[in-house]
Amino acid sequence: EIACSSSVDGTPGNSRPSLHRQESAATALDSARVDRAIASIDSLNLIGNSEQRHALPTVKELDYGIRHVTSDTVSRLVNGEFSSTVPSYAIIDCRYPYEFSGGHIQGAVNVFTQEDLLRRFLEPASQAAAVPATKASVLIFHCEFSSERAPKLARFLRQRDREANVCNYPDLFYPEVYVLQGGYKAFYDAFKSNCQPAKYVKMVDPEHKAELTHFQRLTRSWERQHSRSKHSRLVAASKVLF
Numbered sequence: 001e002i003a004c005s006s007s008v009d010g011t012p013g014n015s016r017p018s019l020h021r022q023e024s025a026a027t028a029l030d031s032a033r034v035d036r037a038i039a040s041i042d043s044l045n046l047i048g049n050s051e052q053r054h055a056l057p058t059v060k061e062l063d064y065g066i067r068h069v070t071s072d073t074v075s076r077l078v079n080g081e082f083s084s085t086v087p088s089y090a091i092i093d094c095r096y097p098y099e100f101s102g103g104h105i106q107g108a109v110n111v112f113t114q115e116d117l118l119r120r121f122l123e124p125a126s127q128a129a130a131v132p133a134t135k136a137s138v139l140i141f142h143c144e145f146s147s148e149r150a151p152k153l154a155r156f157l158r159q160r161d162r163e164a165n166v167c168n169y170p171d172l173f174y175p176e177v178y179v180l181q182g183g184y185k186a187f188y189d190a191f192k193s194n195c196q197p198a199k200y201v202k203m204v205d206p207e208h209k210a211e212l213t214h215f216q217r218l219t220r221s222w223e224r225q226h227s228r229s230k231h232s233r234l235v236a237a238s239k240v241l242f
Contacts, residue, residue: 055085069178071187090136094149096215098208102201106194125173142180
C-alpha cells in the first residue's frame with residue numbers, strides 16, 4: 001500500500017491511499033489527456049467528477065470544463081424551482097464590494113479574491129470533520145459581465161480543488177460549478193425583482209474610482225503570491241505521487 005495525500009495548500013495531508021487512484025491522478029496531470037477528458041465529459045453532459053449529470057440546464061459555453069447557465073436558470077433557482085434537484089447552492093459574486101453593495105442577486109455572497117475564495121469555500125470543505133450536507137452542492141460564479149473576474153475565480157477553485165484531491169481523482173469537493181452567462185448586468189436587465197437592492201453599479205462608476213484602484217491592486221497582489229507558490233505546490237504534489 002502506497003501513501004498518497006494532498007491538501008488545499010499543496011502540503012501532505014491525510015487522504016485515502018490507493019495505487020490505482022495515484023495512477024489516475026498522474027494521468028490527470030497529462031494536459032493532452034485532460035483536454036480529451038473534458039471533451040468526453042462535455043459530450044455526456046457530466047459534471048466535474050465525471051459521474052453525475054448537471055442538475056441545472058446549461059448553455060454550450062465551456063471555460064476549463066465549466067459550463068455556463070443563463071439568467072433565466074439562475075432566477076428559477078433563486079425562486080426555488082430546482083429545490084428537488086439542487087438541495088443547496090451558492091451564488092458567488094466576484095465583483096468588488098462597492099458593486100455588490102450597489103445591487104446583487106438575492107442570496108449571493110461577495111468573494112472577489114482568491115484568498116477569500118479558499119478561506120470561505122475550499123478550506124472548510126477539505127476539513128476531515130466537515131459534514132458533506134453542510135456544503136453547497138452547486139456553485140455559480142459571476143461578475144459584471146462574467147468575462148474575466150468570475151471565470152478566473154471559477155478556474156482557480158477548480159484547479160485548487162483538483163490539487164487537493166489529486167490522490168482521489170476524479171473526486172472533487174465542488175464537482176458542479178457554473179458561470180452565469182452575461183454576468184450581473186444580464187441578470188439585472190432581465191430580473192430586477194431578484195436583485196437586492198434592485199440597482200446596478202458599474203465597475204467603472206466615476207464615484208468609485210479610488211475604490212476601483214484599491215481593489216484592483218489588492219487582487220493583483222494576491223494573484224502574484226499565488227503565481228509564486230504554484231510551482232512549489234506542483235513540486236509537492238509530484239513528490240506525493242511519485
